[in-house]
Amino acid sequence: MNWEVIxxxxxxxxxxAGLTLELVAISVVAGLLLAIPLGIARSSxxxxxxxxxxxxxxxxxxxxxxxxxxxxxxxVAQFDAIRHGPLWPYLRDPFWCAVITMTLHTAAYIAExxxxxxxxxxxxxxxAARALGMSKWQTLFYIVMPRxxxxxxxxxxxxxxxxxxxxxxxxxxxxxxLTGMARTIIARTYLPVEIFFAAGMLYLLIAYILVRAFKVLxxxxxxxxxxxxx
Amino acid sequence: xxxxxGFGPALAAGTLMTIKLALTxxxxxxxxxxxxxxxKTSQNPILSTIGGLYSTIVRGVxxxxxxxxxxxxxxxxxxxxxxxxxxxxxELSAFAAGSIALGLCFGAYATxxxxxxLLAIPRGHREAGQALGMSRPRIFWRIILPQMWRIALPGxxxxxxxxxxxxxxxxxxxxxxxxRRSQIAVTxxxxxxxxxxxxxxxxxxxxxxxxxxxxxxxRRAARGFVRSA
Numbered sequence: 001m002n003w004e005v006i007x008x009x010x011x012x013x014x015x016x017a018g019l020t021l022e023l024v025a026i027s028v029v030a031g032l033l034l035a036i037p038l039g040i041a042r043s044s045x046x047x048x049x050x051x052x053x054x055x056x057x058x059x060x061x062x063x064x065x066x067x068x069x070x071x072x073x074x075x076v077a078q079f080d081a082i083r084h085g086p087l088w089p090y091l092r093d094p095f096w097c098a099v100i101t102m103t104l105h106t107a108a109y110i111a112e113x114x115x116x117x118x119x120x121x122x123x124x125x126x127x128a129a130r131a132l133g134m135s136k137w138q139t140l141f142y143i144v145m146p147r148x149x150x151x152x153x154x155x156x157x158x159x160x161x162x163x164x165x166x167x168x169x170x171x172x173x174x175x176x177x178l179t180g181m182a183r184t185i186i187a188r189t190y191l192p193v194e195i196f197f198a199a200g201m202l203y204l205l206i207a208y209i210l211v212r213a214f215k216v217l218x219x220x221x222x223x224x225x226x227x228x229x230x
Numbered sequence: 231x232x233x234x235x236g237f238g239p240a241l242a243a244g245t246l247m248t249i250k251l252a253l254t255x256x257x258x259x260x261x262x263x264x265x266x267x268x269x270k271t272s273q274n275p276i277l278s279t280i281g282g283l284y285s286t287i288v289r290g291v292x293x294x295x296x297x298x299x300x301x302x303x304x305x306x307x308x309x310x311x312x313x314x315x316x317x318x319x320x321e322l323s324a325f326a327a328g329s330i331a332l333g334l335c336f337g338a339y340a341t342x343x344x345x346x347x348l349l350a351i352p353r354g355h356r357e358a359g360q361a362l363g364m365s366r367p368r369i370f371w372r373i374i375l376p377q378m379w380r381i382a383l384p385g386x387x388x389x390x391x392x393x394x395x396x397x398x399x400x401x402x403x404x405x406x407x408x409x410r411r412s413q414i415a416v417t418x419x420x421x422x423x424x425x426x427x428x429x430x431x432x433x434x435x436x437x438x439x440x441x442x443x444x445x446x447x448x449r450r451a452a453r454g455f456v457r458s459a
């Protein structure tokens with residue numbers, strides 16, 4: 001193991017890690033916002049409300065992220081209307097393509113998590129809210145969503161870790177994220193084992209920090225635990 | 231109908247390659263997962279540490295990085311091994327590197343699934359085997375493993391769906407599976423959207439087939455456990 005090379009290129013790897021974090025942060029937050037209406041519609045009692053989110057989730061969960069990434073990055077350029085449209089400056093940029101694809105991808109998974117969380121809420125709690133005279137929307141905002149947040153949080157933290165790992169695919173559309181940076185450095189130094197090892201350790205470190213942070217958040221949001229302390 | 235410009239057979243061959251890759255990685259991953267679970271639940275502290283490290287480290291690093299590391303990182307190692315065996319040209323093919331890397335990742339997740347299943351089997355079953363005078367390997371093969379299968383199957387099914395989608399990553403190291411074949415077709419026809427969409431639908435089809443197969447396997451494994459209600 002050639003440690004000098006690792007130390008020499010470490011600042012560049014950190015730069016890549018910065019881009020990785022940026023990609024993950026934007027996509028999991030935007031994905032969550034997109035997933036909230038999707039998840040609520042997905043758990044609707046009416047089939048015509050359920051159908052569209054179901055198709056969306058089925059497509060994005062059933063195909064590899066790499067295909068989706070290529071569809072957005074290379075695929076949309078096939079249409080002249082898009083090439084001359086107002087969105088082209090964004091769709092030409094690999095960064096925005098990665099952000100768009102990862103957001104759409106993770107939104108499908110988060111919507112499924114939300115649906116599971118919404119369906120896991122004991123029906124008695126919703127009935128209680130209705131019995132107290134809350135409207136359907138009030139029930140949704142004051143009872144269902146806060147409860148679903150707590151139930152779904154562990155699964156959401158898993159999804160964030162999965163997106164951290166999925167962000168490595170951004171390197172295939174020329175972005176210099178942690179993996180992309182590692183590949184570039186290897187092309188210069190011909191030392192794949194050392195550089196991939198260092199990159200892998202950085203991923204592990206980021207994942208570890210994220211897991212810790214979510215543990216703290218979970219603890220903060222646990223209502224029953226905080227009440228026991230009184 | 232979509233015009234494939236004569237790339238249909240190439241895509242079909244790619245699909246076959248994807249299936250072969252997924253099944254090879256599955257076989258490697260099942261062995262690794264079962265070994266990992268046995269190591270992690272072992273009373274031997276060294277074995278349980280190895281099992282824990284395996285599942286933690288492999289799950290924390292992107293699959294793409296494993297694929298790249300397995301392909302580009304093993305060149306020197308294989309050359310040394312080849313020299314020792316008298317075969318200087320020895321190297322891992324893209325297929326071998328891809329299936330080992332994906333198997334490694336599948337195995338790390340399967341370790342947790344198998345461990346859960348192992349812990350879900352009541353202790354009384356093991357004790358009953360001991361009371362009947364069965365040896366430890368025999369208890370494992372005849373009593374524990376068949377029951378683990380039923381409990382672990384849904385989890386393994388999910389992992390297999392993930393594995394099948396991860397096979398697309400192996401296109402990065404040049405294996406001619408669905409993605410690589412589509413990329414070749416795109417270079418020739420300049421129709422990226424068409425071909426990547428076709429690739430997406432092939433993956434969707436494979437997922438649906440795998441889901442159906444899992445449904446039947448789960449039903450078969452749950453024989454005698456189906457509630458009458």
